[in-house]
Amino acid sequence: MVRIAVVDDNASYSSQMKAFLARYAEEKNEEIETEFFSDGLFLVENYQARYDIIFMDIQMKMMDGMEAAEKIRRMDPKVILIFVTNYAQYAIKGYAVRALNYVLKPINYFDFSAVLTESIEQIQHKVETFLMVRQPNGVVRVPASDIYYIESSNHTLIYHTVKKVLETRGTLKELEEKLKNCHFSKCNNCYLVNLEQVKRIEQNQVVVGTDALAISRPKKKAFLEDLTRYMGGQN
Numbered sequence: 251m252v253r254i255a256v257v258d259d260n261a262s263y264s265s266q267m268k269a270f271l272a273r274y275a276e277e278k279n280e281e282i283e284t285e286f287f288s289d290g291l292f293l294v295e296n297y298q299a300r301y302d303i304i305f306m307d308i309q310m311k312m313m314d315g316m317e318a319a320e321k322i323r324r325m326d327p328k329v330i331l332i333f334v335t336n337y338a339q340y341a342i343k344g345y346a347v348r349a350l351n352y353v354l355k356p357i358n359y360f361d362f363s364a365v366l367t368e369s370i371e372q373i374q375h376k377v378e379t380f381l382m383v384r385q386p387n388g389v390v391r392v393p394a395s396d397i398y399y400i401e402s403s404n405h406t407l408i409y410h411t412v413k414k415v416l417e418t419r420g421t422l423k424e425l426e427e428k429l430k431n432c433h434f435s436k437c438n439n440c441y442l443v444n445l446e447q448v449k450r451i452e453q454n455q456v457v458v459g460t461d462a463l464a465i466s467r468p469k470k471k472a473f474l475e476d477l478t479r480y481m482g483g484q485n
Contacts, residue, residue, distance in 0.1 A: 252280060252370055253300060257287045257315065258307040258334065261348050263355065264288075267305060267334075270362050282368065290318025303369050305353070308335040327446035328395065330369045344468075362379035379432050381425075383409055392416070394432045398459040400425060400442045410459065435476035438466035443473075445480040 290313035308315035401408040
């Protein structure tokens with residue numbers, strides 16, 4: 251099942267996208283669930299990170315696609331963003347929100363199909379890394395992507411995750427090796443941060459989830475370089 255959101259204030263383009271998605275699902279034998287929104291504002295309001303792909307028009311009345319994409323990216327670092335626009339120069343700006351691709355209007359089915367295939371392949375090939383966190387009553391299996399950051403305090407590791415906070419014995423050094431291919435970086439000696447979950451940088455702090463973590467002077471350059479590479483899609 252691939253969950254897709256289509257955001258466009260032009261009813262005729264939304265209808266065309268609906269027809270294209272139905273055709274694609276039949277041709278590729280792909281199960282697709284689609285929701286349609288007539289403005290970026292309606293998608294952002296009460297947004298839940300449940301979509302795999304978002305097709306986003308850029309020029310809309312209440313909230314344009316770029317602003318909506320920026321807000322969504324803060325809430326959902328994993329969703330695939332694809333811009334749909336009349337002007338390629340607008341879509342090219344999508345690197346700032348890590349947009350995967352863009353589709354030009356008027357929409358051609360074969361171009362649309364190629365972009366959608368690339369997106370679905372990326373979803374299917376993504377391999378999740380799990381950490382086994384020992385607890386008093388057993389072991390908890392935690393997806394790396396669900397971790398906001400890991401804190402080290404007196405040989406105790408504190409996992410701040412989307413669902414809960416877990417504590418176990420260990421060191422950050424051990425975890426750095428396990429997570430070296432999972433977009434994690436140290437903002438100081440006490441915190442190993444999931445770059446997927448970074449909302450913003452404020453002076454010498456990084457905001458992750460609802461927490462603001464200090465970025466130490468010795469770690470600042472390397473941390474910001476790691477974040478820049480990740481945001482630019484180089485990792």
